[in-house]
Amino acid sequence: MFPLSYIEFLTHFHGDRDFFECHEVLEDHWKKNGMKKHSVWVGLIQIAVSFYHYRRGNRIGAVKMMKKALEILDKNRTEIYSLGISHDQLMPMLIRCCHEMQTGSSYKPISFPILDSELLTVCKERVHSLGLVWGGDDELDEFIINKHIARRDFDKSRFETVKV
Template structure:
């Protein structure tokens, strides 16, 4: 019923609180569709995770911009949000409340998305168990998770950028 990538996203979001990983998981899923067929609601969820990642690192300008974009996208995707097992009204209220906290430079706090589908919660809890995460745990003070974009292995990212540069050079002639 739900894509495995979405279940994995929710398990990371509510278990490890590794928002960078949430971003990676859903971005890979989003990119599987052809560019003209990509779903904007995945972008909204990706930007939500990245906004929280930035808020946790006290990058409030980045967090504010991304949360505003996330809200803008997800407000217009009521049917999609509901089809993802989320309570639309509570979800949008939560995003707006979090946005106000970011604007006020409030310290990061973990949030729980309002999932209404018990089978989805069960699938997410099962995924958390597989990874030894505690569903709904408070944010871990793990430096690697907090600074993941600085500490991760970037070999694949650098290789992909080089490949894209070469592709653009060839297309120019």
């Protein structure tokens, strides 16, 4: 039906709001499948990166990524629909988010307008199985908010403990 990485992306986006992980799972899918630089997958990755920056207060980075995502997704209408998402609802939502990012509005999460009922059911069940609420508010978990820093520190600590 849909790639597992896409389901994982939607699970993180709407469940734990781990936008860094959203980026990771789709980037891996994109690279493994040799897709083009302006594919719909890159647009979805950029949305996640935009929200990661937005929640951390990096408005410039958030706006830059959202504008790139909008440009890609605007050109991939059919592909968005093939992923079970309403392009007609998604685009105005993202334009509004970009405007809010530019004007300094406080971060608030969004939910993708998923049209495919089977996809929505699978994703909601997956989120529920993790003990999370679909489309709920952020818990503002510091680890998730600053995951790139925690990951970098984790990577450094692995090298510091290696004995020769």
